[in-house]
Every structure is written in structure tokens, then in C-alpha cells.
Amino acid sequence: PAPLPNKFEAGTPNIAGVVAYTIALDYLEKVGLDNIHAHEMELLRYALEELERIPGIILYGTRELSERGAVISFNVDGVHPHDVGTILDEEGIAIRAGHHCCEPFMRKCDISGTARASFYLYNGPEDVDALVRGLRKVRDIFGSAVVG
Numbered sequence: 001p002a003p004l005p006n007k008f009e010a011g012t013p014n015i016a017g018v019v020a021y022t023i024a025l026d027y028l029e030k031v032g033l034d035n036i037h038a039h040e041m042e043l044l045r046y047a048l049e050e051l052e053r054i055p056g057i058i059l060y061g062t063r064e065l066s067e068r069g070a071v072i073s074f075n076v077d078g079v080h081p082h083d084v085g086t087i088l089d090e091e092g093i094a095i096r097a098g099h100h101c102c103e104p105f106m107r108k109c110d111i112s113g114t115a116r117a118s119f120y121l122y123n124g125p126e127d128v129d130a131l132v133r134g135l136r137k138v139r140d141i142f143g144s145a146v147v148g
Contacts, residue, residue, distance in 0.1 A: 031121065036120075036121050039121060040069070040070035040119055040120060040121075041065050041070065043070060043119040043123055043124070043125065043127075043128060044065060044068070044070045044072070044119060045065060046125055046128050047072055047117070047119065047128045047131065048063060048072065050128060050129075050131075050132045051072065051074060051131075051132070051135070054132065054135055054136065054139070055139075056076055056077040056078070056139060057074055057075075057076060057077075057135065058074060058075040058076075058077055059072065059073075059074050060073040060074065060075075060111075060114060061073060069118075070118055070119040070120065071116060071117070071118040071119075072116065072117050072118070073100075073114040073115070073116045074114060074115055074116075074117075075111070075114055075115060076115070076135065076138050076139065076142070078142065079138060079142050080112065080113070081097035081098060081112070081113040081114055081115040082097045082098065082113070083138070083142070084097060084115045084135070084138050085097030085115055087134065087137060087138050087141060088115075088131070088134045088135075088138070091130065091133070091134040091137065092130070093117075093127075093130055093131055093134045095115050095116060095117045095131075096115070096116045097113060097114070097115045097116070098113045098114075099113050100113075100114065100116060117131055
């Protein structure tokens with residue numbers, strides 16, 4: 001048998017993956033991590049402002065941008081997060097819904113789960129607008145179940 005670590009290598013190393021990783025790092029360096037962060041925070045600010053205008057949207061976490069990442073956990077009052085996720089998916093909007101790998105914390109907070117949207121370099125204000133339209137559709141579909 002080969003000595004460590006080669007003894008655990010099965011087949012050809014992922015050379016294409018290493019090349020792609022290098023190109024991705026070069027791209028991120030060119031764009032600049034500070035620029036990416038500023039873009040994320042601008043989208044986060046806009047999204048929080050827009051979501052706060054929709055009656056029945058429950059936002060979790062601090063509103064202080066310097067203390068959070070570009071992720072928004074939320075619920076629509078009276079609607080299960082999985083239903084929110086399904087309707088948004090039908091609108092072409094990808095979010096995550098559920099416990100987000102922290103079910104004990106959700107139970108402690110007496111939350112059945114949340115919907116979660118995130119933003120990155122490839123998102124723009126139009127994506128926030130699509131999310132807002134999708135959440136208004138959730139409210140329209142569930143009608144009286146939603147407070148507000």
C-alpha cells in the first residue's frame with residue numbers, strides 16, 4: 001500500500017476543480033471582498049425596508065446591518081414556512097424553509113421554523129422586488145390566515 005496521504009486517494013485528483021477554484025478566487029479578488037460586502041449590505045438594507053412594509057411579515061434578527069450577514073430569516077404570520085417556500089419556488093424564487101439545522105434553538109424560541117432568503121454578488125434589487133411580489137402572492141393565496 002501507498003504511504004499516507006496517498007493511500008486514501010481514490011483515482012485521479014479533481015484537477016478541473018482546482019483550476020476552477022483558482023479562477024473563482026482570482027475573480028473574487030478582482031471584484032474585491034469589500035465591494036461584495038457593500039453590495040450585500042445594500043441589498044440587505046433594501047430587503048429589510050421592503051419586507052417591513054408588508055403586513056404579517058415577521059422578521060428575525062437585529063436590524064443593525066453591521067451585526068448581520070446578508071441573510072433574512074422571516075415568517076408570514078399564519079402560514080407555514082414550507083408553504084411560503086413552495087409558493088416562492090413556483091415564482092422562481094429560491095429560499096430555504098425549515099429549521100436550518102438548529103431545531104433545538106427553534107424549539108427554545110417557540111418557532112416552528114422560518115423561511116430564509118439570502119443575497120450575494122449575483123443578486124440585484126430586482127431579486128428583492130421579486131421576493132416582495134412573491135410574499136404578497138403568499139398573502140393573497142392564504143388570505144384571512146394572514147394577519148394585517
